[in-house]
Amino acid sequence: MLVTGGNGYLATRLVADLLLSGTEVRTTLRSPASEPALHAALGRAGADVAGLEVVYASLTEDEGWASATRDVDGVYHLASPMIQSANPDDVVVPARDGALRVLRAARDAGVPRVVLTSSFAAVGYSPNPCVTTPKTTSPTLRLRACPRIRCRRPWPSRRRGSSSRTRAATPNSRSSIPPGSPGRP
Secondary structure (H helix, E strand, O other): OEEOOOOOHHHHHHHHHHHHOOOOEEEEEOOHHHHHHHHHHHHHOOOOHHHEEEEEOOOOOOOOHHHHHOOOOOEEEOOOOOOOOOOOHHHHHHHHHHHHHHHHHHHHHOOOOEEEOOOOHHHHOOOOOOOOOOOOOOHHHHHHHOOOOOOOOOOOOOOOOOOHHHHHHOOOOOOOOOOOOOOOO
C-alpha cells in the first residue's frame, strides 16, 4: 500500500494504523531529513517500522512516482502543500499537478485503487482571512462573521457534561497520535 505525504498529520496516523494491522506500507517523503521524525512518530504510535519503505518524491516533480507506485495494491494520496501565501496558485498548482502525477503513475503501474484526499485549502483557503474581533470569539460566531464561509451547524460543545461523541469531534481533543508527532504539537 502506498501512502503519499507520509509525514503529514493524517498520513502518519494512516501509516501507523496500516503497519499495526500487518500491512506493508510504502510512503513518500520529499526529503530524507523528514524520515527520522516519521520513524519516531510511528514508534510512539506503537507501529513497527520494519514493514515500512520510504520513497522520495515531490508533488512538483515527476521523479520518484513510478517507483513509488510500482507493485502496490492501492494508493492513499494524502500529500498536499501546506503553506500560506497571498497567491492561491502557490497552493493550488502543486496540489493539482501533484495529484495528477500520482494518478498517472498509479494508472501506468496498474494500481487498481486510489483514494484521493484534499487539503482544507481547497475549500477554506483565503489570502485575506476573516478578522476575529473580541465580539466574535467562539468558533461558530467567527465562522458566521465571515461572509465567505457559511456555517451550517454549530461546532460541538466543549461544556462539561457533553457526550463523549461530542468531545471526540471537538477540535484539539485528545487523539491516539502522540504529542510531538508530525502534524501534532
